[in-house]
Amino acid sequence: MDLLLTNIGTLATPVGRLAQKGHAQGQISTIENAVIGVKDGKIAYVGSGDDIGSDGVDKTTKVIDCGGKLVTPGLVDSHTHLVFGGWRQKELPLKLAGVPYLDILKSGDGILNTVKQTRSTSESDLFNKGKKLLAEMLQFGTTTCEAKSGYGLSVKEELKQLRVAKTLNKNQPIDIVSTFMGAHAVPNEYADNRSGYIDLIINDMLPAVASEKLAEFCDVFCESTVFTPQESFRILTEAKKHGMTPKMHADEINPIGGAETAAKLGAISAEHLIQASDEGIRALADKNVVAVLLPATSFYLDKPYARARDMINENVAVAVATDFNPGSSPSVNIQLAMNLACLKYKMTPAEVLTAVTLNGAAAINRADSCGSIEVGKQADIVLWNAYDLDYIFYRFGSNLVDMVVKNGKVV
Ligand code: IZC
Ligand code: ZN
Numbered sequence: 001m002d003l004l005l006t007n008i009g010t011l012a013t014p015v016g017r018l019a020q021k022g023h024a025q026g027q028i029s030t031i032e033n034a035v036i037g038v039k040d041g042k043i044a045y046v047g048s049g050d051d052i053g054s055d056g057v058d059k060t061t062k063v064i065d066c067g068g069k070l071v072t073p074g075l076v077d078s079h080t081h082l083v084f085g086g087w088r089q090k091e092l093p094l095k096l097a098g099v100p101y102l103d104i105l106k107s108g109d110g111i112l113n114t115v116k117q118t119r120s121t122s123e124s125d126l127f128n129k130g131k132k133l134l135a136e137m138l139q140f141g142t143t144t145c146e147a148k149s150g151y152g153l154s155v156k157e158e159l160k161q162l163r164v165a166k167t168l169n170k171n172q173p174i175d176i177v178s179t180f181m182g183a184h185a186v187p188n189e190y191a192d193n194r195s196g197y198i199d200l201i202i203n204d205m206l207p208a209v210a211s212e213k214l215a216e217f218c219d220v221f222c223e224s225t226v227f228t229p230q231e232s233f234r235i236l237t238e239a240k241k242h243g244m245t246p247k248m249h250a251d252e253i254n255p256i257g258g259a260e261t262a263a264k265l266g267a268i269s270a271e272h273l274i275q276a277s278d279e280g281i282r283a284l285a286d287k288n289v290v291a292v293l294l295p296a297t298s299f300y301l302d303k304p305y306a307r308a309r310d311m312i313n314e315n316v317a318v319a320v321a322t323d324f325n326p327g328s329s330p331s332v333n334i335q336l337a338m339n340l341a342c343l344k345y346k347m348t349p350a351e352v353l354t355a356v357t358l359n360g361a362a363a364i365n366r367a368d369s370c371g372s373i374e375v376g377k378q379a380d381i382v383l384w385n386a387y388d389l390d391y392i393f394y395r396f397g398s399n400l401v402d403m404v405v406k407n408g409k410v411v
Helices: 022-026 089-096 101-106 111-119 123-139 155-170 194-211 229-241 258-265 278-286 295-301 308-313 334-345 349-355 358-363 389-394
Strands: 003-013 029-039 042-048 062-065 070-073 075-077 142-148 175-183 217-222 245-250 269-272 290-293 318-320 381-384 401-406
Touching: 003 349, 003 381, 022 308, 022 349, 070 389, 075 358, 111 155, 123 142, 123 155, 123 401, 142 358, 155 175, 155 194, 175 194, 175 229, 194 229, 217 229, 229 245, 229 258, 245 258, 258 269, 258 278, 278 308, 290 308, 290 358, 295 334, 308 318, 308 334, 318 334, 318 349, 318 358, 334 349, 334 389, 349 358, 349 389
Parallel strands: 003 062, 003 070, 075 142, 142 175, 175 217, 217 245, 245 269, 269 290, 290 318
Antiparallel strands: 003 029, 029 042, 070 381, 381 401
């Protein structure tokens, strides 16, 4: 064994290699007085008491006494817009004056402001900024994250953003899973020619991203005044032909049938869903689409919270993520999203734990390699300054992570 974690007061983890939905979302495994053995970066043993498995301990084994504290899987942040230039604190007065998020975008600001700043930032500066943000995420317990492009909005600039994500993936501990999101907004130079921009995405961006293998997923901001459900359907159907799996920003601000469209596409996930209709929720359940809910965005935009309980009751697998981005959720703190999911969605601590581990992993097609502490999975582990799971949902505002293990290494 390379690493042995002993004296774990409570080991709390979902179980399995698929998203958990309905009642099962809250059925986690809890082992008291647990032990975890790690070999070659993978979980090699999970047990309790003094039993440490057949592999045993030798001189090279690093043994860590967890002091009776709580251990969970590493957290999976399944929705972020990680790589971008600049920030948007200048929007704060507009927000306070009640100017709606989509009006800021319509006026040529918002996302388009970040596009301007991202285009004028070099690849190496974007890399350095991303690396600092990832270090902060890791401290909050995130061991895997998704990263969307969508602040380049030209072939060259989208590729630049995605290459930065790829380089970041190789140069720090967090695993980064990339999503191409050229359909995040229509850039200024196509303001009078939106169909021309959609053609550019389909004819130029998708083939370029696919040929450099820069993204596993393709996402579209399906929203009124941004991309319609019909346009989203067309773009994501083309993305599938290039081997990218569809995701969708759906029904965030206005109910326009986004959830239904995501289901029709067979998307792996539909994200936000604040305004998803009853039919939309049922369609997600029918097609096994993971609902990626983003409570920090509801908080930050002062919007309603998605109907997580209705989704769980309808058998939709729910994931929870930060939506980290410079506009509507400028926070990398996944613990804040967890607190809000519990208190505002009324999800139980066990349901939220599943939402930020196994179901998050399922939303980015990683449920077979991470998202739970089970033999054979990556040794991505969080030790908490807590003695039980409820405590981390009860306390808020502090970083309650004590130690993070990524691929078997203390980081
Ligand atoms: O930069 O505002 N919602 N896209 C869709 C965002 C938020 C990111 C942003
Ligand atoms: Zn987003």
